[in-house]
Amino acid sequence: MDTEELIRALPKAEQHIHIVGSTRPETLLWLVEQGDLEAPYRTLEDVRRFFRYRDFLHFISIYSTVVDCITDETQFERITYEMLEDDARCNVRYVEASFSAPDHVRKGLDYGRMLDAINRGVSRARRDFGIECNLRIDLVRNYGPDAGMEVLDWIEAKSDNIVAVDIGGSEGGFPPKPYAPVYRRAREMGLHLVAHAGEAAGPESIWDAVRYLGVERIGHGVAARDDPRLMDHLRERGITVEACPVSNVKTAVVSSLRDHPVREFFDRGLRVTVNSDDPSMFGTDMDNEYLQLHRELGFTVPELFRLSLNAVDSSFLPENRRSRLREVFIEEYRRLVDGAERFK
Numbered sequence: 001m002d003t004e005e006l007i008r009a010l011p012k013a014e015q016h017i018h019i020v021g022s023t024r025p026e027t028l029l030w031l032v033e034q035g036d037l038e039a040p041y042r043t044l045e046d047v048r049r050f051f052r053y054r055d056f057l058h059f060i061s062i063y064s065t066v067v068d069c070i071t072d073e074t075q076f077e078r079i080t081y082e083m084l085e086d087d088a089r090c091n092v093r094y095v096e097a098s099f100s101a102p103d104h105v106r107k108g109l110d111y112g113r114m115l116d117a118i119n120r121g122v123s124r125a126r127r128d129f130g131i132e133c134n135l136r137i138d139l140v141r142n143y144g145p146d147a148g149m150e151v152l153d154w155i156e157a158k159s160d161n162i163v164a165v166d167i168g169g170s171e172g173g174f175p176p177k178p179y180a181p182v183y184r185r186a187r188e189m190g191l192h193l194v195a196h197a198g199e200a201a202g203p204e205s206i207w208d209a210v211r212y213l214g215v216e217r218i219g220h221g222v223a224a225r226d227d228p229r230l231m232d233h234l235r236e237r238g239i240t241v242e243a244c245p246v247s248n249v250k251t252a253v254v255s256s257l258r259d260h261p262v263r264e265f266f267d268r269g270l271r272v273t274v275n276s277d278d279p280s281m282f283g284t285d286m287d288n289e290y291l292q293l294h295r296e297l298g299f300t301v302p303e304l305f306r307l308s309l310n311a312v313d314s315s316f317l318p319e320n321r322r323s324r325l326r327e328v329f330i331e332e333y334r335r336l337v338d339g340a341e342r343f344k
């Protein structure tokens with residue numbers, strides 16, 4: 001087994017992946033057909049061309065056109081199942097998938113029916129591929145904190161498989177601080193706390209997510225590179241950075257993979273994980289993320305496996321399941337590395 005095969009075979013866990021952003025190009029065409037929609041693409045080639053972005057805001061506008069293609073709650077079953085099938089192919093064993101419920105409720109879809117469809121996809125994928133998945137709900141910051149409170153009402157009424165809340169969306173115009181009461185209530189409801197921060201705004205956005213929202217993990221966190229005191233703070237507090245390297249290249253948050261701060265975060269001892277974010281829209285998957293880190297940033301196999309363990313250790317699984325998953329990962333890693341030695 002050569003190094004790249006070994007990297008593909010590593011057991012992995014994914015903490016930062018959006019269900020809608022995982023819609024396969026073929027499935028997007030199926031959605032257009034099912035909904036009898038006018039869309040700016042008719043072929044797979046059109047879709048691929050459409051999924052190219054000038055910058056982060058351009059990406060957000062393209063993402064919202066994909067949201068528009070989902071016209072029936074049951075369509076989430078197929079999207080979720082395929083997302084997990086693709087992750088399982090990369091030896092991902094556990095996923096925390098992000099669902100931006102308010103985007104779709106605003107289009108007239110029903111929260112409960114969508115959640116049921118997603119969980120049918122999750123159950124089928126567990127049965128077919130042995131992959132586990134929990135959900136985090138993205139409150140979508142563009143709609144403001146009052147709308148966020150309303151989403152918590154929905155979760156209070158129906159919370160199947162939901163373990164965390166997040167704020168995604170347009171970070172530049174919607175800072176974290178006004179979400180403090182929403183996050184306080186989410187914590188009281190027993191939910192874990194994450195925020196997208198330092199992707200499309202500076203270090204201040206990360207500071208505010210830590211100070212005012214009490215987040216356990218930061219989505220992206222790229223801007224922490226500009227503030228050594230913040231990097232120290234994240235390390236000391238054990239706050240995980242959910243890095244999404246290929247995503248950040250594709251939305252021009254960083255100029256190239258070599259320019260991505262994930263290497264610096266790792267070397268400074270921050271707890272960092274690697275994730276595919278919107279794999280279909282960025283033409284990536286978990287194998288590609290690990291391989292890019294190996295090729296462009298010199299991550300060794302043991303270092304990549306450390307990223308896998310970080311994702312397990314900072315997952316929102318209950319303690320007993322987390323430690324069991326850790327044991328499974330370590331057993332499998334030993335077996336793989338021994339096997340790789342033997343066949344050299």
Ligand SMILES: [Zn+2]
Pocket residue numbers: 016018168196219277
């Ligand atoms: Zn994201």
